[in-house]
Amino acid sequence: MGGKYRVTGAAYPRMRRPRRRRRIVLALLGSILALGLLGYGTLQLIHVFKGDEKKSAARAGDCVKGKPGKPAASAAPAAAAFPKPGQITVNVYNATPRSGLAKAVGDELKKRGFKLGQVGNAPATFDKKVPGAGILLGSPRTGKAAYAVLGTQLSGAVQQTDTREGTDVDLILGTAFKELSKKEDADKALAALAGPAPAPSPKC
Template sequence: MSMLTPPGMGGKYRITGDKYPRMRRPRNRGRIVAAVLAAVIALGLAGWGTLQLIDVFTGDDGKKTSAARTKDCTSAPKPSAAPPLALKPGQITVNVYNATPRGGLAKAAADELKKRGFAIGKVGNAPVAYDKKVPGTGILLGGSEAQQGAFRVLATQLKGSRQQTDTRRTADVDLILGTAFTTLDTKKDADAALATLARPAPAPSGAC
């Protein structure tokens, strides 16, 4: 055996030239197969996770939530429009009082209200409790029942008027003119407001 022959190779291989044979380790096919399988499994898990995320946002849960909202909207009571007010100005007796330091306002306002169909009661200076003590355009004063009827009609004649109740049992109401009062609203605006009371707009349907 030649001295150039690698150990363990016996006489099977003999180097006759100046080049050595290359010694390669056998490839480990098991590791390669395992790596490929691991890659396939990882890709599969990633795809499954993506599908789960899609289901969360657009899948059955979204459908259930949408169905629940639809059910809530269906079962919830819908707001109704405000009932029309059939009360006419001629059915309301108005007492007109002047709480300002300017004279003649109560009579002028009472005359104009009478032209617009209101029944007029007392006219004069405001009681001591209100005289020179009403800073706004005016106060509508009456019994508790006036809140849903007479106040709403009379308020169409004077924007910004404040409503207040007392213990009276009669149906008449007071219009106490405040220091900011100059004149009643124009008849055109007042008539439009009265028409809205008689034919109120439908109430909004809500979030559903």
């Protein structure tokens, strides 16, 4: 061939690599990356669901035991922590102008199970000087439980201590005294002391 299109062998046409191969490689890399991300997300979801299942199982077990995720707490003070009325010696003294009041109250307390001690008029320190319903007077050794038990029989009585050494308790009737608490109410109060209502179970 002649002219300007003649092939002399000294120069060759420039050949370009097809772009299709590059696109295939990029597509493969993108697919691998997408599969990796999908697998990682799947593993995260599995861990999340397993964690929720463990928490649910723990809550269910706690509900069966009656306590929300904690060891069973110690129960309320046992009934033995409060003495029975028969274990409390009560001295009844009348600090009011009403005659025979100490004997009447003492007899009623005896019927209700208390151990009755001395009965009579209040000493001069308290005679006609107790404006309230009454005073529960004991030694520093007298436990609060004994006051609580005797206090169920008379609302509004105040607690005081003196220098005595025994464990007996004086009930000094004041001018505002009308009558002992009704036996039904006193019995309910005693029952509440001996066995307080249990705490409500957790909602599951």
